[in-house]
Amino acid sequence: MTEWLLDGLLVIALVITAVAALLSRDLFRAVVVFIAFGLLMTVAWVRLQAPDIALAEAAIGAGLTGVLLLDAVSHLGSKRPGKRTQEGGEQ
Amino acid sequence: MTAPLLYALAGALLCGLGLFGLLCLSHLLRKLLAFNVMGSGVFLVMVGLPQHQGGPDPVPQALVLTGIVVAIAATALAVVLIRRYYHLSGLTTLDAEPTSREGGQE
Amino acid sequence: MIQALRISAIAIACLMFVAGLAASIWAIAGNPLPESLPQLLSENMSRSGVEHPVTAVLLNFRSYDTLLEIGVLVIAGIAGISMAKTTSLEDPELRTSDSLLYALQRWFVPLMLVLAGYLLWAGADRPGGAFQAGAVLAATGVLMRLGGIPMEFIRPGLLLRLGLALGFTVFLLVALASAIGGDAFLAYPPAMAKTLIVVIESVLTLSIAMVLLALFVSAPVNDAEDPEEGGSS
Structure with a gap:
């Protein structure tokens, strides 16, 4: 019973974080929610008895993807789009 | 109905969600997020469905492990391409008109 | 509307x-399942050379997939580097120096290197292996880059090319050697399976980390102008 509760809550949380990551108005918040989604995926892999994938997902989904996307957000968000940009972006 | 099957069905839902995001969102980074959500859904289906009857199955787990590494490489390459595109055109969407729904909010 | x-x-x-x-x-x-893959796998585990089933599948039973995967990674890495805006991938001006990050990473970098080594070593008989170790190694590199530790090896040159191609080359050489030796493509001789798998895993770790790091580092930055782009506007 407890396991079903855990699995059910995990699945609901996965879907909610996925929706929030896609529909969030703020791009930075979307990426942060996506990192949370990656961490929940890690828990899901543990629940599916796949510790190898859980390790890889923890390192990649939560670590590398997060850094990569946050770096890109700070870069893309530094100026308003629509114009050809010449001056440097503040990194 | 077992727990792996529940995850497989959740994977199907995530897959559809990612597809919707990929088609509807205009900001390229959001498309990339949607692409990743879709990939996670596929991975969940791939691992959950065989484990529904047979217990832990290392073969799909190994294949998904390969898939995750390829997905992060694809994501990283996509980020490089998006930043290059932004550098060249100043746009963060594929739409030609500058007044896009998502692009101007950041 | x-x-x-x-x-x-x-x-x-x-x-x-x-x-x-x-x-x-x-x-x-x-x-009902037509045939049970886990059962098939556990019957053949003794021939694989390692004790952990996932590693056995990745590097012995389905090693063709892994070979193609590292091939895809190398191509992605080359494509990423060719998109780079900077001539040198490790430009001192592109580092973001933060004193807190610098203090933290003096603790983290050695710890993560040890963790990557442990994961690689653990892959033989428990969860772990080349992919996880490569990811941790790449994360270490990203941390070093963000914290401003100079990384000479990421400059385009012999070391970078060697690091990118090493995993794929060694894997392919092993595959070809077994094919020339009369066996099937990628069929290791059973006596050497363990050694070959350890060697391949080590170079795979290095190459995966290198590709991911190169893809992170080569993301174009606006204020790095290059001549052909600057002239076109």
Whole structure:
């Protein structure tokens, strides 16, 4: 019973974080929610008895993807789009 | 109905969600997020469905492990391409008109 | 109006997609399995050379997939580097120096290097292996880059090229050697399976980390102008 509760809550949380990551108005918040989604995926892999994938997902989904996307957000968000940009972006 | 099957069905839902995001969102980074959500859904289906009857199955787990590494490489390459595109055109969407729904909010 | 109509049409299409997918998953779940892969695997584990089933699948039974995977990674890495805006991938001006990060990483970098080594070593008989170790190694590199530790090896040159191609080359050489030796493509001789797997895993770790790091480092930055772009506007 407890396991079903855990699995059910995990699945609901996965879907909610996925929706929030896609529909969030703020791009930075979307990426942060996506990192949370990656961490929940890690828990899901543990629940599916796949510790190898859980390790890889923890390192990649939560670590590398997060850094990569946050770096890109700070870069893309530094100026308003629509114009050809010449001056440097503040990194 | 077992727990792996529940995850497989959740994977199907995530897959559809990612597809919707990929088609509807205009900001390229959001498309990339949607692409990743879709990939996670596929991975969940791939691992959950065989484990529904047979217990832990290392073969799909190994294949998904390969898939995750390829997905992060694809994501990283996509980020490089998006930043290059932004550098060249100043746009963060594929739409030609500058007044896009998502692009101007950041 | 047209926009809303379009979005709702796509939403309905995606819902139908999910329904179809779920229905087929439900149908497949109801059928009995034709043959049990885990059982097949546990019967053949003694021939694989390692004790952990996932590692055995990755590097022995389905090593063709892994070979193609590292090939894809190398191509992605080369494509990423060719998109780079900077001539030198490790430009001192592109570092973001933060004193807190610098203090933290003096603790983290050695710890993560040890962790990557442990994961690689653990892959033989428990969860771990080349992919996880490579990811941790790449994360270490990203941390070093963000904290401003100079990384000479990421400059385009012999070391970078060697690091990118090493995993794929060694893997392919092993595959070709076994093919020339009369066996099937990628069939290791059973006596050497363990050694070969350890060697391949080590170079795979290095190459995966290198590719991911190169893809992170080569992301174009606006204030790095290069001559051909600057002239076109």
